[in-house]
Amino acid sequence: MSLWKNGSFVEDDFRRVADDEAIGAGDAVLVSLARFRAERDALLARSAPLGVVIEPGADWSDIVEDLPRLAVVAADLPKFADGRAFSIGRLLRDRDGFTGELRAVGAFFLDQIPFLKRVGFDAFSTEDPLVLKGLREGRWPEVTEYLQPIADHGEVPAGTRPWARRPSAPVAEQG
Numbered sequence: 001m002s003l004w005k006n007g008s009f010v011e012d013d014f015r016r017v018a019d020d021e022a023i024g025a026g027d028a029v030l031v032s033l034a035r036f037r038a039e040r041d042a043l044l045a046r047s048a049p050l051g052v053v054i055e056p057g058a059d060w061s062d063i064v065e066d067l068p069r070l071a072v073v074a075a076d077l078p079k080f081a082d083g084r085a086f087s088i089g090r091l092l093r094d095r096d097g098f099t100g101e102l103r104a105v106g107a108f109f110l111d112q113i114p115f116l117k118r119v120g121f122d123a124f125s126t127e128d129p130l131v132l133k134g135l136r137e138g139r140w141p142e143v144t145e146y147l148q149p150i151a152d153h154g155e156v157p158a159g160t161r162p163w164a165r166r167p168s169a170p171v172a173e174q175g
Helices: 033-038 040-045 061-069 084-095 110-118 129-136
Strands: 002-005 008-010 029-032 050-054 072-077 101-106 123-126 155-158 161-167
Touching (some): 033 050, 033 061, 084 110, 123 129
């Protein structure tokens, strides 16, 4: 899959591996949450970078203490209409304090990327040709007002509707 991060396409150092697939000692890999649980000690003992994929509806509360040791947490979006990844991102950042790379993988629209960034995602991996084309062409969908506030984004109330927020800086500048 193509990886878009920090405003451009970058080399993806991580390889998503199946639960029964062998992992080389120096391989940077993304493993399923189930595999991480089953092989936690061995995976964390490796010196290579490690990431975990969280599927929609999964409970990852038992691995929160391990989050600082993970380079990447990827939230799977199996179809564009499944919004659970947005909650996963927000919970990982705000509740669980995850500071590593938070990656959206799978099926999402170009228009969803600003909202994914807003809840903490900073890397995007997809094979959708329309999304890839839009990113290559620099078509960034600007969102000027939001209906729900979020912490630490420098938002200011919009007019007389306190639930509507407006970014204090253009969205593309907010990282």
